[in-house]
Structure formats: C-alpha cells, structure tokens
Amino acid sequence: MSDIAESARWYSTVLGLVPYAEAPDIGYVALKHREARLVVVLTQGPSPSCRLPGSAGEVLDHLAFAASDGDSLTDWAEHLSEQGIDHAGVVLENGHPSLQLRDPDGVAIELVAP
Numbered sequence: 197m198s199d200i201a202e203s204a205r206w207y208s209t210v211l212g213l214v215p216y217a218e219a220p221d222i223g224y225v226a227l228k229h230r231e232a233r234l235v236v237v238l239t240q241g242p243s244p245s246c247r248l249p250g251s252a253g254e255v256l257d258h259l260a261f262a263a264s265d266g267d268s269l270t271d272w273a274e275h276l277s278e279q280g281i282d283h284a285g286v287v288l289e290n291g292h293p294s295l296q297l298r299d300p301d302g303v304a305i306e307l308v309a310p
Contacts, residue, residue, distance in 0.1 A: 199300065200239075210279065259303065261305070262310060269293050282298075292310065294306055
C-alpha cells in the first residue's frame, strides 16, 4: 500500500466505509460498512503487491463486492463519476452486471449484481 491515508480516504469515498480501528504509527486502518457485516483492513507493507500465502508469486486478482441489483450499480456508477473515480460504466461480465475500477494502489475492485 503506497499511502495508507490516501487508500482509506478512497475506500471511504468510493464504498462509503467508515473508520473502525486504526494505528497510524504502524500503518494500519480498519474500515467498516455501516449496514453490511464487512470490514476492510488496510495495512502498510513492504511491497505494494498482494502476495497470497504459500504461493509462488501469485498476486491478488481483485476484490468483488455484491450489489443488490443492476439498477443499484447504475447509482454506484453515478456516485463514482461524481467523486471523480475513473470507471468504464456498468458492463456484463459472465452474465452479471458489473462495475469495475481500481483503488489507488491499482487493486481491481468489482461491484457486481448477483
């Protein structure tokens, strides 16, 4: 993670997460969603890539979050555009409406309707 504070602001602005716990002196912040049972933990690490335990160099491909339906993804797309977040709009991926973007460190984030 290149800048923990910038990433925390991004996740708060983009996904509506709020502070849950933090230890800025060690580069740790946890953010939670107000209504869902979801906590995202961001930690400052020695490498910007997300290595998987026991892997031979594989990295995290992306994080996906479920949205209630395709119409809500349209609302998310409008929200992202208003916040100046780059995205390609709602597209179909594997038959499901999907909205794809990247966080400040380049991690792919997908909002997808079941």
